[in-house]
Amino acid sequence: MSVIRAAARFLASRRVAVRLLIAFTVYAAVASAIPQGAPDAPDVVEWVAEYPTFAPLVSALGLFSAFTHPVFVIIAAWLSLATAACALERTRWAVRQSARLWAPASEAIDPLKSRHDAAVSCDQALTEDEALALSTEALQSLGLRTTAAGSLVTGRSRVVGLLGSPIFHWALAALFVVISLGQLTRSEGLMGVVVGYAKPDVATSYGFLNTGPWHGGLSGLTVAIPRMERDLVVKDVSFGPTPYVELWDGDRPLGGRYVRSNAPLRAGGLLIHMAGYGRAAVLEVTGGGAQETAEVFLDADEDAPGSVLPVELTLAEGSVAQQPVVVTTAETDDPAVEVTWSAGGGTDSVVLRENESAEIGALTVTARRLAMYARLSVVDDWSVWPIYVLFGLALLGISLAVLAPTRSAVVLVERTEGTLQVFVRSRHMRSDPDWPATVRTAVAASLAREEEPS
């Protein structure tokens, strides 16, 4: 039991929290200087070539994947536990404070006489009850809720001010958990869909797919692109080629829209973005009594503007004899593909337009469809909205803690040897230097008010 208490104390330690924040910050700052990605990612390859001295060390430390590295995960997990421990402590404190909200601070009478911020002068013609009532009014005018007991009036700010710090810390602790769970259950992939075609949300439809270890499986919904605008213009902003994407659950439509930057298609946790586009050819290959269809995505060649990257395709695995061909587009305005293959020690080629065929050895290749395709980013992540809500709660909490801090004031009215004395003591959560003067001024103004008519 003592071990658990010691661990909880250690986790809730303010010094430890600051050190963890520093560790997290320094780690993130250092990692930002190193490109993040797989060893063959272009940025990583370039960095390794530029810094050959540091590269082996950085690679050995796993810093090219710094934000999934065990060191980072441990720091983040520790920080989240420390935040939760701090949240618990802050909550206990808030509960204790809120319990005191309605309790008169009668025990404060004696200390108040000796340790007060101010002894406020007042109209000596006032009775004790009148002075107490006026002091109560003064504290209420400062937004404090008051309770009176005997010669003492206590004012405390509303309970909402107490909630700021606990809300902030609990929201942050929950944020760590939700982000982690989101990463473990998230799937993200790129799927090429030819205009006029559809694909199911299954693993084989993706060119790239990354799923978290706890991902529950792809949706199986159908993603279709019935049409594509060459240049979608919205409010004078050109979005370029933009696909109209539809999502179907069997024969039930779930939604459809032009998918562009800042306008994804949503269905539950599924989010579909446009990640790119290009020309595509759907080739039908027949031979030996079998028939297969191949989709070829022809992306622009950035090194040779106006041309596309050639795609090497192995035709017809299985029943049809294998035959490697290279497919490129011959023209863009008049859609066509050029198919090149090895023949008799050299190469042969043919340009096909839509529905034209060519004999390649024993195979017949037909350009069944020549059209644009859209590369869609399909993300399945339930955690996005909860993350927004929790971060919003955290900001609300810190705003409450900072902008509406707990304030209190106690006023003691006492007649000693015929002299009416009013003592004021105030407390501000953030020790705002203006608060004691604000309370003193308000009480003094209220007590002096009675003098005005005379």
Add this chain to the structure above:
Amino acid sequence: MTLEIVLMWLAVTAYAAGAVLYTLGFVFHKDVLTRLALVASLGGLLPHLAGIAVRWVRLGHGPYLGFYEVVSSYALMTVLAFGLLAIRFKALRTIGVVLMPLAFLALGGAMLAPKSDLGITGTLASWWLGIHVAFAKLSYGSFIAGLGLGVVYLLRSSTGAERWNDRLTRLPEQDKVDDLTFKFVAVGFIFLGIMIAAGAIWANEAWGRYWSWDPIETWSLVSWLVYAIVLHLRLTMGWRGRRFAWAAIAAFPVMAFAAVGVVIVYNSIHGAYLIGY
């Protein structure tokens, strides 16, 4: 030279005059120079605002695309933050000796950068952009006000402070300056948090990822965490006075680097519209 450029150079000149007059007024303890400095500094706001407005109308977007626009708008926020302090707390006008040289250097630097006309692209066509940018500027304005107050606090409390004290007699009490520093840092922290949240929402709408550890994303988080540390030190470990002033000052360069420096040093996706590559 276009109207916009003429207006901007007028603002640079006014800020330069403000910075020089503040420094002279502070060093030689001449009130008349300090008053002139305030007039020059706030007077520079007019051509600066007009220059930004002319460009805004011409290009159809606010000052957030390209180094020139971004740094110019940060300079504007510096003078606005100073103006707010100077008008709300007359006693704090001396803070211009810290803030006006920064504003002059920022706007002068911006004027030397290429002034390419960058248009709104599909990715930028989002109202989250407005929220993201507005809160970035507000947080910067709050932090730079905190920086100025922190410097003033330290100047007055440093060894040999007598030398400065007679020049800083009109400032509020030190505990008031300390409290104001805290308030600006705390409000800046909230604004920066909203900026990060708006950026994350926008990134998710534009690219399908709310966070991708892009250098500028990482550094915005780093600067938020640095200010979280500063607030933690004050609220839970009782750092007040000189120690808190030092913390507020030390945190500012991190924020400034995140706002302007990262896209120059690192290859960031934000570079495309912050510095125009």
